[in-house]
Every structure is written in structure tokens, then in C-alpha cells.
Amino acid sequence: MLPSFVFSLALWATPISGTAHSAGIPIPRSGLHTRLLHGGHNLQSSYDYVIVGAGTSGLTVADRLSEDGKSTVLVIENGQVVDSPRISQVFSGVAAMGPTWSYQINSVPQPNMNNRSATVVVGKLVGGSSAINAMMTIRGTSDDYDRWGSFFGKDSSWSWEGLLPYFKKKAVAFSPPGDAVAKSVNITWDTSYWGNSSRVHTSWPRFQWPALEAQVEAFRDIPGVEFPPDSGSGKAGVYWFPTFMDPDKVERSYARTGHFEGLNGTNFDVLTESKVTNILLNDGVATGVSFEQKTRNSTTIVTVKANKEVIIAAGAIHSPQLLQQSGIGPSALLEAAGIDTVVDLPGVGQNFQDHPMVFTSVVLQNFSVHPNPTDMYSNQNFSAWAQELWRANKTGPYSLGVGNAAAWLGMPVIAPDRFEEIASKLEKLDYATSLPNGTHPTVLAGYKAQMKNMAAAIRSPNTAFYNHVLTGAASSGTIVDLHPLSRGTVNINTTDPFKSEPVVDYRALTNPVDLDIMVEIVRFTKRYYFETRLRDLGPRQLQPPDSVNEPEDLKGFLSQSVNPSYFHPVGTCAMMPRELGGVVDEQLKVYGVKRLRVVDASIMPVLVGANTCQTTYAIAEKAADLIKADA
Ligand SMILES: Cc1cc2nc3c(=O)[nH]c(=O)nc-3n(C[C@H](O)[C@H](O)[C@H](O)COP(=O)(O)OP(=O)(O)OC[C@H]3O[C@@H](n4cnc5c(N)ncnc54)[C@H](O)[C@@H]3O)c2cc1C
Ligand SMILES: *[C@@H]1O[C@H](CO)[C@@H](O)[C@H](O)[C@H]1NC(C)=O
Ligand SMILES: *[C@@H]1O[C@H](CO)[C@@H](O)[C@H](O)[C@H]1NC(C)=O
Ligand SMILES: *[C@@H]1O[C@H](CO)[C@@H](O)[C@H](O)[C@H]1NC(C)=O
Ligand SMILES: *[C@@H]1O[C@H](CO)[C@@H](O)[C@H](O)[C@H]1NC(C)=O
Ligand SMILES: *[C@@H]1O[C@H](CO)[C@@H](O)[C@H](O)[C@H]1NC(C)=O
Ligand SMILES: *[C@@H]1O[C@H](CO)[C@@H](O)[C@H](O)[C@H]1NC(C)=O
Ligand SMILES: *[C@@H]1O[C@H](CO)[C@@H](O)[C@H](O)[C@H]1NC(C)=O
Ligand SMILES: *[C@@H]1O[C@H](CO)[C@@H](O)[C@H](O)[C@H]1NC(C)=O
Ligand SMILES: *[C@@H]1O[C@H](CO)[C@@H](O)[C@H](O)[C@H]1NC(C)=O
Ligand SMILES: *[C@@H]1O[C@H](CO)[C@@H](O)[C@H](O)[C@H]1NC(C)=O
Numbered sequence: 001m002l003p004s005f006v007f008s009l010a011l012w013a014t015p016i017s018g019t020a021h022s023a024g025i026p027i028p029r030s031g032l033h034t035r036l037l038h039g040g041h042n043l044q045s046s047y048d049y050v051i052v053g054a055g056t057s058g059l060t061v062a063d064r065l066s067e068d069g070k071s072t073v074l075v076i077e078n079g080q081v082v083d084s085p086r087i088s089q090v091f092s093g094v095a096a097m098g099p100t101w102s103y104q105i106n107s108v109p110q111p112n113m114n115n116r117s118a119t120v121v122v123g124k125l126v127g128g129s130s131a132i133n134a135m136m137t138i139r140g141t142s143d144d145y146d147r148w149g150s151f152f153g154k155d156s157s158w159s160w161e162g163l164l165p166y167f168k169k170k171a172v173a174f175s176p177p178g179d180a181v182a183k184s185v186n187i188t189w190d191t192s193y194w195g196n197s198s199r200v201h202t203s204w205p206r207f208q209w210p211a212l213e214a215q216v217e218a219f220r221d222i223p224g225v226e227f228p229p230d231s232g233s234g235k236a237g238v239y240w241f242p243t244f245m246d247p248d249k250v251e252r253s254y255a256r257t258g259h260f261e262g263l264n265g266t267n268f269d270v271l272t273e274s275k276v277t278n279i280l281l282n283d284g285v286a287t288g289v290s291f292e293q294k295t296r297n298s299t300t301i302v303t304v305k306a307n308k309e310v311i312i313a314a315g316a317i318h319s320p321q322l323l324q325q326s327g328i329g330p331s332a333l334l335e336a337a338g339i340d341t342v343v344d345l346p347g348v349g350q351n352f353q354d355h356p357m358v359f360t361s362v363v364l365q366n367f368s369v370h371p372n373p374t375d376m377y378s379n380q381n382f383s384a385w386a387q388e389l390w391r392a393n394k395t396g397p398y399s400l401g402v403g404n405a406a407a408w409l410g411m412p413v414i415a416p417d418r419f420e421e422i423a424s425k426l427e428k429l430d431y432a433t434s435l436p437n438g439t440h441p442t443v444l445a446g447y448k449a450q451m452k453n454m455a456a457a458i459r460s461p462n463t464a465f466y467n468h469v470l471t472g473a474a475s476s477g478t479i480v481d482l483h484p485l486s487r488g489t490v491n492i493n494t495t496d497p498f499k500s501e502p503v504v505d506y507r508a509l510t511n512p513v514d515l516d517i518m519v520e521i522v523r524f525t526k527r528y529y530f531e532t533r534l535r536d537l538g539p540r541q542l543q544p545p546d547s548v549n550e551p552e553d554l555k556g557f558l559s560q561s562v563n564p565s566y567f568h569p570v571g572t573c574a575m576m577p578r579e580l581g582g583v584v585d586e587q588l589k590v591y592g593v594k595r596l597r598v599v600d601a602s603i604m605p606v607l608v609g610a611n612t613c614q615t616t617y618a619i620a621e622k623a624a625d626l627i628k629a630d631a
Pocket of ligand 5: 262263264
């Protein structure tokens with residue numbers, strides 16, 4: 001079951017699949033310089049660093065650790081190298097997200113969502129989720145990163161100031177938009193928040209829908225809305241943001257192109273189609289991993305040693321699974337699965353978060369701006385023109401991803417009369433009732449610390465809760481809750497811990513304040529259309545139905561329609577103090593084990609109010625420096 005916003009995007013993604021010229025040129029495997037080990041040939045028995053997962057963070061860390069030309073690095077990946085125009089294609093943003101190159105795991109039924117189940121989608125190929133994501137290049141606000149450090153004390157380097165150098169100098173290279181397209185819709189940006197030295201690129205489509213300028217400007221009619229100078233400024237507001245795209249090739253730029261392809265080191269090996277099932281532990285020290293390698297007729301178990309460190313980068317769904325399979329996790333769970341506990345670490349697989357989203361439809365009946373996205377499939381002249389531009393020069397609408405303008409707003413802006421009441425309600429909750437029965441006291445303590453912080457966040461104009469990506473079309477679409485308060489779990493399946501996928505439970509809406517916040521999110525969307533200059537265009541609310549306005553009715557609508565995932569799973573190996581249910585410390589080292597770190601999206605203790613890819617690159621860049629400092 002895919003969320004409805006994917007359908008709406010897929011709809012206007014159709015034209016391109018019929019055009020031979022629309023796709024980028026697939027990169028032949030001979031273009032990969034770094035050693036790709038097929039079927040394990042040339043695998044050495046030991047490496048300085050063994051990294052699990054050739055995704056966004058794994059390839060970033062591998063590139064940085066091997067760049068001295070001396071340290072030997074092996075990355076083990078369950079998926080394959082995939083050369084496909086659907087991956088390189090920027091248009092529509094989500095052409096590659098189907099089941100072919102991803103894990104798609106159905107969650108357990110969600111009682112607060114009318115027992116619906118939801119599907120978690122994460123990449124399973126070289127490049128990981130960065131190979132299939134929607135390429136939106138977004139950073140959280142300064143509050144989001146300062147919050148992470150606050151759990152350790154005020155001197156933590158996990159802060160906006162501490163991470164900004166990684167965003168700027170390392171994570172991603174920024175190219176400004178072309179003059180003509182920037183002028184056409186008043187795109188604003190500020191290069192002082194960016195660098196240009198990474199091989200992961202972010203840049204701008206060569207076209208924008210003309211109605212976007214008015215859709216941005218309409219937010220000026222709402223008191224309190226800020227217009228920060230750049231998407232990277234760490235401020236909430238309405239702004240333009242770029243696309244993870246190579247500006248010259250006009251193709252997806254991701255961990256594979258930025259941190260694997262074209263590198264020449266013989267000290268950086270990637271082994272594909274190999275699933276790591278255990279971390280080898282010897283007296284509390286990680287010494288290597290064992291993995292399943294599928295040959296034509298059989299599956300063999302192979303082990304490889306790490307001279308310096310084992311680094312887990314399997315993503316927020318599989319990193320906790322691997323720790324639990326290796327005996328690092330909540331002891332009761334491990335016992336139920338028949339796994340000996342090596343380190344009783346109650347937080348592993350807890351604190352699971354993703355951004356809930358809801359599809360809304362407010363239609364502007366008298367909207368008459370052309371071209372707009374519907375012209376891609378309803379106006380043959382326009383689509384013929386678009387295809388000609390793309391074929392000739394890779395310009396025009398086919399260079400567009402999901403979008404480049406959006407609102408990211410705090411509760412005091414979207415609910416000025418209600419945010420204080422909502423914050424106090426959160427402060428008064430009995431937090432234990434929102435977590436599973438039997439939750440370990442340290443995990444509960446961590447949740448309390450987070451909720452105290454979230455109450456402050458609800459009162460802060462610089463923590464974004466509301467996200468609405470503008471489309472240049474006549475109707476609203478997906479609206480996202482950027483700071484959910486409910487926490488789920490990702491645990492091994494105790495009846496079949498090694499063969500089965502982990503059991504994913506979003507525990508959606510188990511904190512009742514999530515619904516209060518989402519009610520305000522839906523109401524604000526209506527306000528944007530009915531109480532700004534857009535009201536002159538005849539807004540009509542279709543979804544939720546026009547008659548549904550009272551909070552209790554909106555809650556009913558939400559429990560029927562919320563999807564708990566916007567593809568941003570995090571939090572399952574949280575960087576928090578151990579007494580707050582943490583899994584890794586500020587050095588990203590797993591508590592209770594030596595020479596073992598986690599470096600992926602699972603370490604975020606609390607979601608950022610942003611799509612998670614850019615932050616994952618920054619975490620990985622910082623992780624590489626921490627690891628080098630210890631070498
Ligand atoms: C459909 C979709 C759309 C998204 N859109 C955006 C967006 O527009 N903007 C944005 O900022 N973010 C977006 N995201 C989120 C972002 O891409 C992720 O947060 C980020 O890429 C996560 O990086 P990671 O390193 O934690 O994990 P991943 O990049 O997922 O890498 C994990 C890797 O580990 C491998 N692996 C797992 N288990 C094992 C094992 N046992 N052995 C060996 N290998 C293993 C996996 O195959 C995978 O390659 C999207 C994600 C998806 C799925
Ligand atoms: C959800 O399922 C449970 C267990 O089967 C059942 O008790 C409950 O009534 C169901 N709730 C809804 C809203 O269908
Ligand atoms: C363009 O955007 C800037 C920055 O938000 C704003 O100050 C200016 O008024 C906008 N110009 C137009 C013509 O909309
Ligand atoms: C990269 O950034 C540096 C420092 O801001 C600047 O001097 C240089 O011109 C930039 N290079 C490119 C290619 O944009
Ligand atoms: C790798 O080698 C090729 C061919 O010698 C060269 O063109 C390329 O720049 C090198 N890449 C890197 C990252 O050093
Ligand atoms: C693999 O299985 C096939 C079909 O069962 C068989 O013909 C072949 O001999 C097997 N190969 C090896 C190497 O065992
Ligand atoms: C399509 O273009 C042709 C030629 O430019 C023009 O005559 C026709 O009116 C256009 N049709 C539409 C629907 O725009
Ligand atoms: C492609 O770019 C060239 C050079 O700018 C221009 O002359 C030509 O008209 C463009 N082609 C199309 C179809 O826009
Ligand atoms: C959890 O505990 C509460 C209160 O004791 C009880 O009402 C509820 O049924 C329990 N839930 C589960 C799943 O055991
Ligand atoms: C756990 O694994 C068993 C055996 O493979 C399977 O039948 C069951 O559906 C799995 N449970 C969940 C919740 O995925
Ligand atoms: C839409 O435009 C028509 C014609 O200009 C006008 O008569 C009508 O009142 C408008 N409808 C709305 C809902 O604004």
C-alpha cells in the first residue's frame with residue numbers, strides 16, 4: 001500500500017517512461033573504479049574497517065576512511081549495483097521507489113489507525129535509500145540539532161554550530177539556479193550556507209511552474225511566517241530548496257555517484273549480494289562480521305575480520321536488527337528469540353520515529369495559470385514541447401523532481417491560539433501510557449526527556465511541525481507532521497530472528513497529542529487557502545470533506561487516513577546517554593562494546609523537522625572524523 005501522494009506523483013510521471021531520450025545514460029559497471037567484488041573473489045580475510053551497508057552513510061564513511069590511500073575498507077551490501085534510468089532520472093522524484101530495489105515491510109496493524117498497516121520502504125542496493133529517494137535537499141532548523149546535544153549537556157558538539165561545517169564543507173556541493181529560471185519565480189538562496197567541494201551535488205531544475213511564485217507569496221498574508229534567506233539557514237519558514245542532482249548531467253546525485261563511482265583506491269572494496277547476520281564479538285570487542293553469501297545453489301556463511309572497527313550503516317530498520325541478532329539489545333526480547341544476551345541494551349530498536357503524513361485536497365476552482373503540472377498529461381502541445389526541450393538540452397519540466405518550494409512552520413505560527421494549550425497537555429501526560437507495557441525504565445526516562453524538550457519545541461517558532469510542499473498546481477496535497485511524539489519499535493521476529501524481516505510497529509498516534517497537532521496541521525492548510533489572497537481563486541475543500549471541521553471529527557478523519565511514514569525512519573539506535581535509553585554515545589560507539597559504531601539515520605535521537613538525507617550525509621561525515629581521530 002503506497003501513500004496517495006505517490007500515486008499523484010506517479011500519475012504525472014507517466015509521460016517520461018515512454019520517451020527513449022528521457023532517461024540518463026546508464027553508467028556501465030566498467031566505470032566503477034573502486035573494487036567491486038563479484039561473488040567474493042579477491043575478498044581479503046581482514047580489513048581495517050568493515051562497514052555493513054553500502055547506503056547513504058556507509059559509502060560516505062567508506063570513502064572518507066579510505067581516502068588516505070592506506071586504510072583498508074570493506075563495505076558489505078545486501079543489494080546489488082543497479083544501473084537503471086529510473087534511478088538516474090530526476091523527473092517526478094520517485095520513479096525508482098517501487099519494490100524492485102527496496103525492502104518493503106508491512107508494519108503490524110495499527111490500532112489507532114483503524115487497524116490499518118503501513119509499509120516501510122528503504123533502499124536495498126548500492127547507494128541505499130539515496131538511490132531511490134525523492135532528492136529533496138533539506139536541513140533541519142538549528143533547534144533540531146541543538147536538541148540532540150542537549151541530552152548530553154551544553155558543550156556537546158552535536159549542535160547546529162557543530163554540524164554546520166559538515167553540511168557546508170563536506171556533505172554536499174551546491175550549485176545556484178540558472179538566472180532565467182530563478183527570475184521566473186523569484187527563487188532566493190544564499191551560498192554562505194553551502195560549500196562546493198563534495199562529489200554529492202545539489203542543484204536546481206531548469207524550469208519551475210509559474211504559479212509557484214504566487215503560492216509562496218500567499219504565505220505573506222499569514223502573521224508570523226518568516227522567509228529565511230536559504231533552505232540551509234537553520235530557520236523555519238517558507239523557502240526554496242534544491243534537488244540532489246548533478247547540475248551538468250541533470251541526473252540523480254547520490255551516495256553511489258558521490259562516494260563510490262570514479263574512485264580509484266585499491267583499498268576500498270564493496271561486496272554486494274551479501275547479507276550480514278552477525279557481528280563477531282570477542283570479550284566485548286567487535287572483531288568482524290559474518291554474512292550470508294548466496295552462490296547459485298547454496299548459501300554459505302563467510303566471516304571477515306576488522307583490524308580496527310566494525311561500522312554499522314544498515315539504516316534505521318536493519319541496524320537494530322543486526323545488533324539484536326548479535327546479542328546486543330533488550331534482554332527479554334533476545335531471550336524470547338533464543339539469542340544469548342551479550343550486552344543488555346534496552347534501547348536497541350526502541351524510539352522508532354518517522355514523519356506521519358496526510359493527504360489533503362483543497363482545490364482552487366478558478367486557478368487558471370498555465371502551464372501547470374496537469375498540462376504534462378492533459379495538453380499534448382505542452383508535453384511535446386517539454387519532451388523536445390529535454391531531448392535537445394535536458395531543460396524544461398522533465399528536469400523537475402518533487403518540488404523546490406515549501407512551508408516549514410512552527411506551532412506558534414500555525415496555531416497561535418492553541419499551541420500553548422497543546423504544549424501544556426503534553427507536559428501533563430503520563431508518558432508511560434504512550435510506550436509499550438514493560439518498557440525499560442531507562443527508555444522511559446529518555447522518552448520523558450524528549451517530551452519535555454518537545455513541549456518547549458511546540459512553543460518555539462523555530463521548530464517546524466508543519467510541512468507543505470508547493471506544487472504549482474491547483475490543489476493542495478500531502479501535508480507532513482515533522483515532529484511526531486509517538487514512538488514505535490523495530491524488533492527481531494522472535495519466532496524467526498535471522499530469516500524474517502524485523503517486526504515494525506509504528507505505534508502511530510499512541511501519544512494522543514499527535515492528533516491534536518495534526519488537527520492543527522489540517523486546519524492550517526485550510527487557512528492557507530481560505531484566509532490569504534488565494535481565497536480569490538475560489539478554494540473548495542474536498543479532503544477532508546468540507547463538513548469535517550470539528551476537532552473530534554478531524555481526529556476521526558485522521559485515524560482513517562494518516563500514513564505514519566514519509567520514508568524517514570530514524571531513532572532505533574539513538575544517540576542518547578545510556579541512562580536515557582541510548583544505544584550509542586556522542587562518539588557513535590555502541591554502549592558496552594568496543595570497536596563498534598553506528599553511523600546511519602538510526603542514531604538521530606529525535607527526528608529533524610526536515611527530510612532526512614542531507615542530515616544523514618552530515619552525520620556520516622562527522623562520524624568519519626570521529627573514527628579517524630581514534631585511529
Ligand atoms: C522512497 C524514499 C523517499 C525519500 N525521499 C527523501 C527526500 O526527498 N529527501 C531526503 O532528504 N530524504 C529522503 N528519504 C530519506 C533518506 O533517503 C534516508 O533517510 C537516508 O538515505 C538513510 O540513509 P542510511 O545510510 O541511514 O540508510 P540507507 O541509505 O537506506 O542504507 C542502508 C543500506 O544497508 C543495506 N543493508 C541493510 N541490512 C543489511 C545487512 N544485514 N547486510 C548488508 N547490507 C544491509 C541496505 O540494503 C542499504 O543499502 C527518502 C527515502 C525513501 C526510501
Ligand atoms: C482492531 O483489532 C483489534 C484486535 O483484533 C480489535 O479488538 C479492535 O476492535 C479493532 N479496532 C478497529 C477500529 O477495527
Ligand atoms: C522575492 O523574494 C524576496 C525574498 O523572500 C522578497 O523579499 C521579494 O519581495 C520577492 N519578490 C517578489 C517580486 O515577489
Ligand atoms: C567554490 O567556493 C569557493 C569558496 O567560496 C569559491 O571561491 C569558488 O569560486 C567556488 N567554486 C566554484 C566552482 O563554484
Ligand atoms: C580516477 O582515475 C581516472 C583515470 O585515471 C581519473 O580520470 C579520475 O579523475 C580519478 N578519480 C579520482 C577521484 O581520483
Ligand atoms: C546447481 O543446481 C542445478 C540444478 O539443480 C544443478 O544442475 C547444478 O549441477 C548445480 N550446481 C552445482 C555447482 O552444484
Ligand atoms: C497546439 O499548437 C498548435 C501549433 O502551434 C496550435 O495551432 C494549437 O492551437 C495548439 N493547441 C493547443 C491545445 O494549445
Ligand atoms: C537548446 O539550446 C540551444 C543553445 O542554447 C538553443 O539554441 C536551442 O534552441 C535549444 N533547443 C531547444 C529545443 O530548446
Ligand atoms: C498494558 O497495561 C495496561 C494497564 O495496566 C492494560 O490496560 C493494557 O491491557 C496492557 N496492554 C497490553 C498490550 O498488555
Ligand atoms: C515472524 O516470522 C514468522 C515465521 O517466518 C512469520 O510467520 C510471522 O508472520 C512473522 N511475524 C511478523 C509479525 O512479521
Ligand atoms: C470564478 O470565476 C468566475 C468568472 O470570473 C466567477 O463568476 C466566479 O464567481 C468565480 N468563482 C469563485 C468561487 O470565486
